[in-house]
Amino acid sequence: MSDPVTDLLIALRDNVMGVTETTLATSDGLVVASDVNKTHPESMAAVAAATIALGHRLADQGGTGHLREISARCSTGHVIVTAVGERALLAVVADDGLDEAAFRREIPAVTAQLRRHLDKDV
Amino acid sequence: MTEGTKEPLPDSRNVPALLVALQTQQRSCTVVVTGTPGGAIHVRDGLVVAMETPGAPGVEGLLLRSGRIGEEAWSAVRAADTTHEHLAAELVHRGLVGAGELEVISLSALFDAAFALSLAVPDSWEVTDPVPTLYRNAGVTPERLLGEVSRRVNLLAGEPGSVAALARTRLRTASTARIPGIVGRLPARHQDVLATTDGRRTARDIAFTLGRGLFSVMIDLRLLLDRGLVRPHTPSTEQRPSTAPRIAPPAAAPSALDSTSLPRRLPGRHSAPAHRPHD
Amino acid sequence: MSSLDAALGRALTTPGISGAALLDAVTGLSYAELGDVSASQDSCEIAEIARIRLTRAGAAGELENVIVTTSTQHLVTIQLPRQGDPLLLCATVDRERTNLTWALRELNRHADELLA
DSSP, X not given: OOOHXXXXXXXXXXXXXXXEEEEEEETTSOEEEEEOSSSOHHHHHHHHHHHHHHHHXXXXXXXXXXXXXXXXXXXXXXEEEEEETTTEEEXXXXXXXXXXXXXXXXXXXXXXXXXHHHHTOO | OOOTTOOOOOOOSSHHHXXXXXXXXXXXXXXXXXXXXXXXXXXXXXXXXXXXXXXXXXXXXXXXXXXXXXXXXXXHHHHHOTTOSSHHHXXXXXXXXXXXXXXXXXXXXXXXXXXXXXXXXXXXXXXXXXXXOOOOSSOXXXXXXXXHHHHHHHHHOSSTTHHHHHHHOOEEEOGGGGSTTTGGGSOHHHHHHHHHOBSSOOHHHHHHXXXXXXXXXXXXXXXXXXXXXXXXXXXXXXXXXXXXXXXXXXXXXTTOOOSSSOOOOOTTOOOOOSXXXXX | OOHHHHHHHHHTTSTTEEEEEEEETTTOOEEEEEEOXXXXXXXXXXXXXXXXXXXXXXXXXOOOEEEEEOSSEEEEEEEEOXXXXXXXEEEEEETTTOOHHHHHHHHHHHHXXXXX
């Protein structure tokens, strides 16, 4: 039995070169679904939720409008946290060869699909 | 760098034909290729000097991931040359990497990227002004580049399409690899590849993890496949928990944590999940 | 210009060495070649077979060199260990003009300079 949300995470890894691990978490830092090997999803969810919360305040301070994503660029990879509606967020770990064009192309559709699935939870 | 005297480029039907035209006109430019993956082909005086693509590790990644160059030294090099046109000279000048060694890395990354790009059909391409990039070699003719790419494709498989399929396959270690004595008798290089085949990584992912070329990893994977030590992986998934807004359940305690349902929190209590190993 | 070509050029000043090539031991890619290098691709394959079969047979240590001798030539392949996949320095040595020990010593000396 395969879960559509986890399938979306796996599809993201399949469709975008360089994506290695993903964690879908609630805005308050609990794991919803994950496609991980090395990262610890519970810790990633907690840190990513705190990061997005800080990001909203950064956007306020900067007066730069609505926050879309926060990305940490590191020497051998990236961690990118994207808001999935108001209730959830997606943390993506990628290597230094991330296909950024494909990532930019895929992520709006993925977050929209994730939102639709999560909105069914009432 | 756009000289007015530049001849217009003939309508090139594909990227190889474009590269040949650029060679004839001895152009210096960067060809931006869009596709899955896309990439950039850097041409100087008609010869290809560097290629970058998400499909294969680049020079910078190879230098940094292997630990040849530290983050601090690399930042210093980039700060010293803000145009990024003389990064290679700066690296050698500072004694961070030998001139010959850098040339080897530069050429191996170039041919590897060409091989990786050859496995995908480009959507479109565009010739732009030269973009500064890290390279150190005298340039390669399109003819040699294409010759080497087809040699590589032929070496990996006979039938067309099978090489691209191998590049996309996620491999896992087969149970035969756990028989004592078998892995120990493999060269260290193959043992390293075997250790990274976890059912999630493609050949490209293994190449990035190990800081090696895509093609060399694929050669090793082909051998491991032929010997039955790795096999393609088909994933299995589980049911996720719900994200419904959490309200206080009548009597549920936070300890009702299991893998199938989302733990429910009591309002006003910022209790953490029971399992927080990094605190 | 190419530092590898320059280094190979210095190796070819040794009497009796008529050609040299620097290859990738895994991919077989030729990084630089000078003079008579017709046998270099085959040398690369021979070295790969030697490397894998010897390890499988339980030989300890890393491959250092493979020497194939014909009635007129030695085809010398020296494996150059480095961080990452090793390289192969393949040289054609004229049997009439030099002896193997001397040629090996000279090639090893130039191999050290190659990646500097």
